[in-house]
Amino acid sequence: MKKHNFSAGPCILPQEVFEKAAQAVLDFNGMGLSILEISHRDKAFVAVMEEARALALELLGLTGKGYQALFLQGGASMEFLRVPYNLMKVDGKAAYLDTGTWASGAIKEAKPFGETVVVASSKPDNYTYIPKEYSIPADADYFHCTSNNTIFGTQMKSFPETNVPMVCDMSSDIFSRTLDFSKFDLIYAGAQKNMGPAGTTLIVVKEEILGKTGRAIPNIMNYQQHIEKESMYNTPAVFAIYTSLLTLQWLKNLGGIAAIEKLNEAKAKLLYDEIDRNPLFKGTTVKEDRSNMNATFLLADENHTALFDSMWKAAGISGISGHRSVGGYRASMYNALPIESVQVLVDVMKELENKI
Numbered sequence: 125m126k127k128h129n130f131s132a133g134p135c136i137l138p139q140e141v142f143e144k145a146a147q148a149v150l151d152f153n154g155m156g157l158s159i160l161e162i163s164h165r166d167k168a169f170v171a172v173m174e175e176a177r178a179l180a181l182e183l184l185g186l187t188g189k190g191y192q193a194l195f196l197q198g199g200a201s202m203e204f205l206r207v208p209y210n211l212m213k214v215d216g217k218a219a220y221l222d223t224g225t226w227a228s229g230a231i232k233e234a235k236p237f238g239e240t241v242v243v244a245s246s247k248p249d250n251y252t253y254i255p256k257e258y259s260i261p262a263d264a265d266y267f268h269c270t271s272n273n274t275i276f277g278t279q280m281k282s283f284p285e286t287n288v289p290m291v292c293d294m295s296s297d298i299f300s301r302t303l304d305f306s307k308f309d310l311i312y313a314g315a316q317k318n319m320g321p322a323g324t325t326l327i328v329v330k331e332e333i334l335g336k337t338g339r340a341i342p343n344i345m346n347y348q349q350h351i352e353k354e355s356m357y358n359t360p361a362v363f364a365i366y367t368s369l370l371t372l373q374w375l376k377n378l379g380g381i382a383a384i385e386k387l388n389e390a391k392a393k394l395l396y397d398e399i400d401r402n403p404l405f406k407g408t409t410v411k412e413d414r415s416n417m418n419a420t421f422l423l424a425d426e427n428h429t430a431l432f433d434s435m436w437k438a439a440g441i442s443g444i445s446g447h448r449s450v451g452g453y454r455a456s457m458y459n460a461l462p463i464e465s466v467q468v469l470v471d472v473m474k475e476l477e478n479k480i
């Protein structure tokens with residue numbers, strides 16, 4: 125029986141995507157060949173790559189606005205490094221907002237490239253909120269932020285107004301909510317949350333910000349090289365990209381980001397309302413910054429842990445243990461998670477209250 129999968133990533137994808145991807149492993153497009161055994165230069169796969177790149181831009185509302193979409197490898201962690209390589213000038217400066225483990229990982233990778241200014245950090249408060257009062261140096265080569273903090277369960281609800289290029293790690297909330305994506309000059313996201321299996325990263329970049337650093341960039345690190353080669357500089361992650369395309373098609377058929385946003389808001393409201401109502405539970409972040417993707421919470425009394433854990437497991441729930449670095453619980457409610465699964469979790473929380 126299919127579990128209620130609240131995993132933080134890799135995570136649940138739409139059932140029809142699993143089925144179509146499985147079929148393509150056996151026979152891709154009726155070719156008599158598996159998608160895993162054809163050349164990435166085969167016109168059938170080139171068409172997949174072209175459609176995936178175009179559809180990513182279309183869903184973000186960025187078609188015809190000077191952006192390029194790439195599907196590269198190395199995870200979002202590789203983009204922590206590619207971003208300063210491609211955007212920080214020699215003797216330049218970059219500004220970063222530190223909102224969690226992944227944001228601080230990005231900062232670490234930027235430091236060897238030049239002056240790396242942390243404009244604000246919520247680390248002293250264990251990343252329980254998103255800093256809002258800060259200024260971005262006008263001479264920074266770019267500003268980097270993390271839209272959703274997968275581990276700590278916070279999400280940026282607004283973004284600063286700035287004249288410097290804005291870079292955003294959207295790994296855990298891409299395609300989940302409407303934003304004016306044209307405010308960003310570079311967006312990146314590992315596929316393994318709202319898009320596909322692990323193995324590829326979507327990068328959406330405004331071409332005009334590239335080529336200005338004055339530094340020699342190795343080809344594999346160079347966004348311009350990847351754009352020129354139409355995201356096929358090296359063998360792309362064919363299966364991860366095909367499966368991502370299936371998810372993007374699913375999202376488009378559903379009505380796009382605006383439609384899924386409504387569902388995501390309903391799911392998050394259902395769970396947060398119960399966390400706030402039920403005296404046995406407490407949220408871990410300030411309310412205004414709560415993530416609609418990853419809800420983090422604790423039991424008010426840890427003595428109830430064994431009972432609660434046995435109850436949610438018996439209800440067919442999987443993947444709600446908090447990240448190993450913070451403990452507690454984390455329910456990830458990505459695009460493909462049905463609201464029925466959230467209801468099952470809420471029912472277990474209510475049942476615990478009845479039992480105690």
Ligand code: PMP
Pocket residue numbers: 133198199200201202226270272273274275293294295296314
């Ligand atoms: N950024 C964020 C917001 C993440 O959630 C993660 C991983 N879950 C990463 C970066 C790192 O991604 P990857 O493992 O693909 O390198």
